Amino acid sequence: MSIEIKNLTKKFGNVTALDNVSLNFENNKIYGLLGRNGAGKSTLLNIITNRVFKTSGEILIDNENNEENDKAISKIYLMSEKTLYPQDMKIKDVFKWSKRFYPDFDTKRAYELSKLFDLNTNKKVKALSTGFTSIFKLIVALCVNTPYVFLDEPVLGLDANNRELFYKLLIEKYSKEPFTVVISTHLIEEISSFIENAIIIDNGKIVVNTTTEELLQSGYSISGKISDVDNYISDKEIIGEDTFGGLKTAYVMGRPDADISENLEVTSIDLQKLFVKLTNTREVK
Amino acid sequence: MQIKNSFIFQLSQYIKPMIIFYSIILAITVVPCFFIFSSEPVTVMTVSGWDFAGLIFLFVIGCVTTNEGFPVHLQNSVSRKSYFIGKILSVTVVSAIMTIMYTFILQLLFETAFLGSKVFQVESILNLIYFETDKPTIKSTLWSSAVLFVLSLFINMLGVFFSGIYYRVGTIIKVTISAGIPLLFLLFLPLIDSLFFGGSLYSTIFEFLGNIFGVIEHAPWKGCLSFGILFVVTTIISWFVYRRMSIKK
Amino acid sequence: MIINAEIDKPIFQQIKEGIEDAILSGAFPEESQIPSITEISVNYKINPATALKGINLLVENxxxxxxxGVGMFVCEGAVNKLMENRKNDFYDKFVSSLVLEAKRLKISENDIKNMIERGFKDEH
Structure with missing residues (x-):
């Protein structure tokens, strides 16, 4: 039981939005789909849910082709950045229809969460602020009970309290009954503590696809005098460097050498920094 | 399962506009009739065009449902196929409801209610076209209702077709279609006709249409058949518009 | 207990040590119940699998x-055991790094001893 993506390519006219992407979303794991704006994250999620057609490749949801397949795509709820509900629909009607289209939707829980977030369910979609628009969509995502839940930029416009509340609700739901979560975002530091796997996408290509733990250990930063650092990194794969006066910090892939001179300081790289470095190099080249 | 859900959703999209439509009909025609009836018992009131008002309504509603209806189906994991079948079903049911409302509620009920005093008469355009009579019989009423139903299906689906086209194209093409089609038939073709054909182009077209829709022969079954074929053709063409539809960027 | 995803130590290690600290400080007495995996993961916004990994280390030890069906409890004798372990770690963790830094700063052995005495006095 998983979502398999094989050699997926998507072209919009001459622009290649996704370039031969292959990856799997395994069951009951939390994935971070990380990429800069326009990297292809939303396109990928839209193609998996068949909201957009692919140019070539194959997508299997629990071994079934996803295109024009109600049974396959009903296993996924995609909360998209764009609101696809009619502007005149009231939130309580959004819940009502969600229950119809997704029979496992938990209406009682949806009203509980609305109270928790202070969402007025009598309001129409168009009357909500950006923050509350995200909130009502998140509530549906948290109550829909599909085996796969995709969240595209889920915390858009949410204040710090509501973001915290959402993350906690998500983890609570997940730890009670695991399901597959894919969170697409460029705000990595907020999710780095609980995503199990990280997929970094850049210019339509998968740059990194590994566990968060491995990703954090895949690189380190080393700083010291320019000459010392240059000497150390001469035979290593570096993903970026900053110089500041006579000091230099280099971001290096791999594990640090065992016998590092005392003049050099080794620190780990956090996900955010690693992400920025990995997605920047492509542009510089 | 999703076909049924989609059908119910799409049907619900029609309900509010239909209530508004019938409220307006009641407000502008039936209510004043009651008023006239009570004060001036000898006045004869003929109401005409309700059937055509209904057709225009169905076309307009068909035109506006896709923009909001389609994205919400994608959001709820419904395939285009299920959505489109739900569409055909809802178009059929709504056309049937509108025909029944017209024939049995407005035409028959009100006519019967006022028949004795001959003050209130609902004139069916289709009855006039196919039977050339202002004294409709049960048979002529049922036949014109049958034509009205098939015509409603076609007109409603035509709206759905334009709705799909509008959804897929940009603003410029949208405006071009909206302005272009009326201009073509109301201005450009009549002009060509009177300049080069001396009016014979339009008379030929009308004669042809009169023939295939059975107007000339007073054969409503021909109307049913021809409008039915048009409905099927429009449905098939519309499916090609909808089958690869995506969310807009 | 503070969990930080961005420091060198893996999160599950931080969870393990955080609970050990709480046991040593008496926040979780022996034979008392500790928070569940769900409570830990929700509270610290971490993946339940990671929390489980940290807890499993404590179970193994x-x-x-x-x-x-009830939950997780502190073993009898856990405090003593932890103290023993921590004492063993004490030299590696604190004394050797203290001596290293003192050498860098050219602080004499006697000065350090004085500082330690002062530290103990200030505690009171």
């Missing part, structure tokens, strides 16, 4: 034990 006989610091906590699982009661089926």
């Amino acid at each position: 006989n610091i906590v034990y699982k009661k089926r």
Whole structure:
């Protein structure tokens, strides 16, 4: 039981939005789909849910082709950045229809969460602020009970309290009954503590696809005098460097050498920094 | 399962506009009739065009449902196929409801209610076209209702077709279609006709249409058949518009 | 207990040590129940699998034990055991780094001893 993506390519006219992407979303794991704006994250999620057609490749949801397949795509709820509900629909009607289209939707829980977030369910979609628009969509995502839940930029416009509340609700739901979560975002530091796997996408290509733990250990930063650092990194794969006066910090892939001179300081790289470095190099080249 | 859900959703999209439509009909025609009836018992009131008002309504509603209806189906994991079948079903049911409302509620009920005093008469355009009579019989009423139903299906689906086209194209093409089609038939073709054909182009077209829709022969079954074929053709063409539809960027 | 995803130490290690600290400080007395995996993961916004990994380390070391269907409890004698372990770590963790830094700063052995005495006095 998983979502398999094989050699997926998507072209919009001459622009290649996704370039031969292959990856799997395994069951009951939390994935971070990380990429800069326009990297292809939303396109990928839209193609998996068949909201957009692919140019070539194959997508299997629990071994079934996803295109024009109600049974396959009903296993996924995609909360998209764009609101696809009619502007005149009231939130309580959004819940009502969600229950119809997704029979496992938990209406009682949806009203509980609305109270928790202070969402007025009598309001129409168009009357909500950006923050509350995200909130009502998140509530549906948290109550829909599909085996796969995709969240595209889920915390858009949410204040710090509501973001915290959402993350906690998500983890609570997940730890009670695991399901597959894919969170697409460029705000990595907020999710780095609980995503199990990280997929970094850049210019339509998968740059990194590994566990968060491995990703954090895949690189380190080393700083010291320019000459010392240059000497150390001469035979290593570096993903970026900053110089500041006579000091230099280099971001290096791999594990640090065992016998590092005392003049050099080794620190780990956090996900955010690693992400920025990995997605920047492509542009510089 | 999703076909049924989609059908119910799409049907619900029609309900509010239909209530508004019938409220307006009641407000502008039936209510004043009651008023006239009570004060001036000898006045004869003929109401005409309700059937055509209904057709225009169905076309307009068909035109506006896709923009909001389609994205919400994608959001709820419904395939285009299920959505489109739900569409055909809802178009059929709504056309049937509108025909029944017209024939049995407005035409028959009100006519019967006022028949004795001959003050209130609902004139069916289709009855006039196919039977050339202002004294409709049960048979002529049922036949014109049958034509009205098939015509409603076609007109409603035509709206759905334009709705799909509008959804897929940009603003410029949208405006071009909206302005272009009326201009073509109301201005450009009549002009060509009177300049080069001396009016014979339009008379030929009308004669042809009169023939295939059975107007000339007073054969409503021909109307049913021809409008039915048009409905099927429009449905098939519309499916090609909808089958690869995506969310807009 | 503060969990930080961005420091060198893996999160599960931080969870393990955080609970050990809490046991040592008496926040979780022996035979008392500790928070569940769900509570830990929700509270610290971490993946339940990671929390489980940290807790399993404690189970393996006989610091906590699982009661089926009830939850997790601190073992009897856990405090003593932890103290023993920490004492063993004390030299590596604090003394050797203290001496290293003192050498860098050219602080004499006697000065350090004085500082330690002062530290103990200030505590009171």
